[in-house]
Each structure stands twice: as structure tokens, then as C-alpha cells.
Amino acid sequence: MITVLSGGTGTPKLLQGLKRVVDSKNLSIIVNTGEDTWIGDLYLSPDVDTVLYTLSDLINEETWYGVKEDTFYTYNQLKMLGFDEILKIGDKDRALKMHKTYYLRRGYKLSEVVEMERKALNIDAKVIPMTDDKVETKILSKIEGKADLLKFHDFWVKRKGEVEVLDVIYENSIYAKPCSEAINAIKNSEFVIIGPSNPITSIGPILSLDGIKEELKHKKVIVVSPIVGNSAVSGPAGKLMKVKGYDVSVKGVYEYYKDIIDVLVIDSKDKDISGEIPCEVLITNTIMKTIDDKIRLAKNIIEFCGSL
């Protein structure tokens, strides 16, 4: 068994490679739910849905959310009626959100509903939300000289991340419990891969849950750096790492994960500083543009782990 910790873009790209390199029945994906939110009466679990779509080959690879070639009739009709959902939810994508909403409103746990959905989508890998409790990632920003605690989507989608960030908090994570399936997946794994997701807003929430780090300390943990050189490959990870006091470099990524990391996978562009990383280092091409890039990276990681 291999367990993978994932957000909604970087790690899903690696999952496209992993699912072609190992038997998906041996894969468990623990997914961030810190960006889950209600849009009107609709429950959104963006990172979970991206992982479900990625593993069922439905994912829109331009945006890394929603279903490829989806239509937006309902989204546009609602907007015409004055109900702007902000997040562009496609018609097929809406069905997955409605499915979650229906069962959550009838007392089902998120993990139970996601288990129904991964089976319906013929996904062999386990897809496990990090928790069934409410944990919300919020961005403490400074807007016009005033501190403002923003929901993640307000920060990232509405304001395009273009605000000064003072801090990032995982609201309620000290009280939330990780899903028991997540703890068991880690316990039953030969090794754990922390994919190249945003350390602060995608992996941080998972690690903040009671018991997760403790379990990981007993496992071989391989981290794929989402940072190459001095910037993130995409998105706000660099800005958020800086706010949290981490160098925006592979050294900063090591520092962030130092309590649990055994191997850091870094891009060839960073090979000259690999000697400064105080753990095992796998140097390879980590920029995933084509499916061959994703398969090669996945193969390199699995072969390296096999040799651990």
C-alpha cells in the first residue's frame, strides 16, 4: 500500500503518473478539505473533487477543477438571475456537488459520500477526505491598512491572491479529528508520498490534524517539492511559505517538513544545493507537462522508494 497526501493541482498531476505505474488498488489518497465551502445550498469539496476527476480521467486539465468539456448552462442561468456563484461550476460537475449535498444533509459523513462517489466513478484507489469535521483554511490579509480574515476562495478566486498576507490559519483544526481511514491508510503503508502540493494551504491542514504527524513519523515519507529554484511552479505557495517564515526554496520545503521527511524529491535545476538538504535527496525532472513526464516522475519515485 502507498498513501499519498494531496491538494487539488500539483499532486493530482503526479497521481496521473502513479495510477499508470502502480496498481491503483494499492493507492490511498488523503485529500485536503480546508477549502471545502457552501455556495448557496451546494457543498463544494474542491480538492476531493479534483482528485476524483483525476483518478477517473474526467478532469479538466486546463483548470485542474471540474469536468473536461463540461457545459455551464446552470451557472450562467443563475448568474443571469443575479446569483453569481463566483466559482464556475459546470453542469456535470454540479451533479457531483449535488450528490454530496444530498447525503450530507441527511447526516452522512463526507468520507462515506466520497466512498460512494469513487465507487460510482470506478476508481480503485481509496479517496479519503482528511477529516469529516469542518476545518477551514483562512488567510489573514491586510486590505487598505486593515487586517481581514479571508476565506480561501475570497483570497484566491475573487481577489486572485493579490493581497498582502499576514498569516494562514486552519480554523477548528485543533478540534477536528482525522478520518480513521486516513490514519489506517498511513499505518498500513510501506511509505507515504507527500505530493508537490501547496505545503501551506494543501498539506498543512492535513498535517495539523491530531495524530497524522505522529503516524507519519513511523513511516518512510517522500516529499516532492512544489518549489523549483526560488518560486512555486504555480500558485501562491511561495508567497504563503514566506509569510510562514520558510525560505522559498527546496531548503525551505525541507524545513517545513523536517519533523516527518525522509526523502526530498527536487528538480534537476536545484541539484547544486542538494548537498545542503539534511535528508536523502532524489534529483530528477519534477516539471510535469506531459503524461510521460508524470509517468517518469512516478516511476523514479517508486523505484527510489523500492530501494529505501
Ligand SMILES: C[C@H](OP(=O)(O)OP(=O)(O)OC[C@H]1O[C@@H](n2cnc3c(=O)[nH]c(N)nc32)[C@H](O)[C@@H]1O)C(=O)O
Ligand atoms: C491554488 C492551488 O492549490 P491546489 O489547486 O489545491 O493545488 P495543490 O496545492 O495541489 O498544488 C499546487 C502546487 O503544485 C505545484 N505544482 C504544480 N505543477 C507542478 C509540477 O509540474 N511540478 C512540481 N514539482 N510542482 C508543481 C505548484 O508549485 C503549487 O505550489 C495552489 O496552492 O497553487
Ligand SMILES: O=c1nc2n(C[C@H](O)[C@H](O)[C@H](O)CO)c3cc(O)ccc3cc-2c(=O)[nH]1
Ligand atoms: O480559481 C478558481 N478555482 C475554481 N475552483 C477550484 C478551487 O476553488 C480552488 O482553486 C482550489 O480549491 C485551489 O486549491 C473550482 C473547484 C470546483 O470543485 C468547482 C468549481 C471551481 C471553480 C473555480 C473557479 O472558477 N476559479
Ligand SMILES: [Mg+2]
Ligand atoms: Mg486546493
